[in-house]
Amino acid sequence: MVLESAIQPETLRTYAETDYRVDADQSFVLRIAEYNASLGDLFKANRVESCVFITAFNPYGQLLSDSANAQRHAELANELKYSTLKHFPAEGKHPTGHWSAELSYLVLGLSLEEASQLGKKYEQNAIVWCGVDLVPRLVVLR
Numbered sequence: 001m002v003l004e005s006a007i008q009p010e011t012l013r014t015y016a017e018t019d020y021r022v023d024a025d026q027s028f029v030l031r032i033a034e035y036n037a038s039l040g041d042l043f044k045a046n047r048v049e050s051c052v053f054i055t056a057f058n059p060y061g062q063l064l065s066d067s068a069n070a071q072r073h074a075e076l077a078n079e080l081k082y083s084t085l086k087h088f089p090a091e092g093k094h095p096t097g098h099w100s101a102e103l104s105y106l107v108l109g110l111s112l113e114e115a116s117q118l119g120k121k122y123e124q125n126a127i128v129w130c131g132v133d134l135v136p137r138l139v140v141l142r
Contacts, residue, residue: 005140005142006125006142007061007125007126007140007142011061011125012126012138012140014094014099015032015125015126015138016032016033016138017032017094017095018032018092018093018094018095019031019092019093019094019095020053020090020092020104020106020128020136021090021091021092021093022042022053022088022090022106023088023089023090024038024042024088024106025045026038026041030053030106030128030130030136031136032128032136032137032138033135033136033137034135034136035133035134035135036130036134036135036136037134039051039130039134039136040134042108043108043132043134046086046108046109048086048108048109049109049131049132050108050109050110050111050112050115050129050130050131050132051106051107051108051109051110051129051130052106052107052110052115052118052119052127052128052129052130053090053092053104053105053106053107053127053128053129053130053136054076054104054105054107054115054118054119054122054124054127054128055073055076055092055102055103055104055105055122055124056069056072056073056075056076056122056124057069057072057073057102057103057104058102059072059122059123059124060123060124060125060142061125069102069103072122073103076105076122077105080105080107085107085108085109085110086107086108086109087105087106087107087108088105088106089103089104089105090103090104090105090106091103091104092104110129112129112131112139115127115129115139116129116139116141119139119141120141124141125140125141125142126138126139126140126141127139127141
């Protein structure tokens with residue numbers, strides 16, 4: 001539980017309400033604090049026990065242009081391409097549609113510490129991380 005954060009409570013609430021869509025062999029949606037059996041199938045098939053849902057869009061919640069976000073996404077894609085980490089294209093989108101979808105990735109096999117470091121590298125307010133309990137949780141990074 002985060003007691004203090006530089007992030008506005010409304011922003012955290014929006015993150016918690018967002019649908020985190022994953023384009024794997026069988027596409028599925030992650031929701032904060034909701035058990036996800038499809039994620040369990042993905043973990044089992046890939047012999048991992050954790051994952052992170054991450055974007056490089058809109059650093060620290062500051063809205064960037066489409067081209068700037070595309071460049072940041074390409075940088076993250078390039079980093080993942082040259083890593084040994086299995087990853088899947090994804091997008092985060094709030095169900096009201098008031099905010100544009102953010103291209104993202106679901107990256108398998110990162111510990112919470114590694115996932116947090118990656119989120120900080122891409123200047124994110126938060127990431128979505130999940131362990132063996134298959135319940136995604138919002139991890140606030142600042």
